[in-house]
Amino acid sequence: MDHGVISSLVVETAPEYTQAVASELPQKPGVEVHGIEGYKIVITIESETVDESHDIANGLMDITGVIGVNLVYLNFEDDKTIYPDGV
Template sequence: MTISSLIVETLPQHTSAVACELASREGVEVHGVDETAGKVVVTIEAPGIDASHATASGFVGIEGVLGIDLVYANFEDENLGDAGALGGE
């Protein structure tokens, strides 16, 4: 499982609507909204890195989203597959 924390930057007049849209998406939880600054703090819980990236990439298509900033990502070694083995064995 991968857990990521992100700040979604929005046009201030769209922040509330963006937060509602994000909250409706599977695996996404909204933790904070600052309408004045146009920022929404979210976490994504996904089965792996690729799924987390796909979810976050989908945020760009929401009206009023200006950008997405990754703050933190935690993933288990099994998400790395063979590339994550020490010593390349």
């Protein structure tokens, strides 16, 4: 994707599920895994809009072993629903 919203998040997992979650996460749309810190997994989500990003993030809660999803950063300058004419 060469445009759209970028967000980064920390996915907290139950320690015994960390590896399993990490391997499942890339299956989700726009999600990339960038690292694992103990039981926390660093990911980015790329999507068209903030709302879409939010939906994807919410969906991560459904993965077995995920105990929390924390948004760290959200860049929405390319979100056409917020900035129709760009920034």
